[in-house]
Amino acid sequence: MLTRKQHELLLYIDSRLSESGVSPSFEEMKEALDLKSKSGVHRLISALEERGFIRRLPNRARALEVLKVPEARTAAAPSNVTQMPPRAANDVMDIPLHGRIAAGTPIEALQGTDTLPVPAALLGPGEHYALEVAGDSMVEEGILDGDYALIRKTDTARDGEIVVALINDEEATLKTYRREGQMIRLDPANRMYDPQRYREDQIVIQGKLAGLLRRY
Structure with a gap:
């Protein structure tokens, strides 16, 4: 079960990747979620990784993959639509x-x-x-x-x-x-x-x- 902020961050990243194929920066994520610091973004990213929604790529510096989106959003998608493969996002x-x-x-x-x-x-x-x-x-x-x-x-x-x-x-x-x-x-x-x-x-x-x- 994701917290509200974790849910918001995952949807925001997924939306930006869908639009441009590029992940938002940590600064953009901080502003989008109205957080006080980038360390708050890092804690949310770490929690999402632990829950299997994203993962860090071991052999690619600064890369993340979005593995899945929240169940409610997944269920809303038509069953005959092929899901896009995970996308990598570089960040510091x-x-x-x-x-x-x-x-x-x-x-x-x-x-x-x-x-x-x-x-x-x-x-x-x-x-x-x-x-x-x-x-x-x-x-x-x-x-x-x-x-x-x-x-x-x-x-x-x-x-x-x-x-x-x-x-x-x-x-x-x-x-x-x-x-x-x-x-x-x-x-x-x-x-x-x-x-x-x-x-x-x-x-x-x-x-x-x-x-x-x-x-x-």
Whole structure:
């Protein structure tokens, strides 16, 4: 069952594709649905993907396919009309860019107001933000100084996941999460650095790594 906004967005995309064969931009979708930000559009797109109405094409950057329209609209179509194949729509979404995060020694967590344009196909379900990596302690995981870490918001983590951990409510770091008895161990991916150990009440998980964006 789709929410009203999900239903409106799907019909709007389908209508635009029928008219021109080109998907509306995230800005156009935001304005059409009277949303406050593009992140709201992204959440609706993710929900539609989870419900099987659209999907991201895995091998085509920034591409979406409309797989079906709501049942009420489908039922209204004559049974002898051949349905058109799914159409691809390219788009980029802007996600919040929250400053720099240490991949070495923890640094103060910055909350910036900038945004970073990211191919929508790189992002899965959920709400995301980006952090610029500072340091070299995660190089053995392929995370380099100057990369943009794409983070999916979550407050939980499992052993072995790379997370953004907020330490003592003031510093953030990007590390591999491990539980060690009653302690939390944050592991670097560089033999030059030692693991960091904290009490559970010192750590707040603010997200986990969903992808990387590198500029050359």
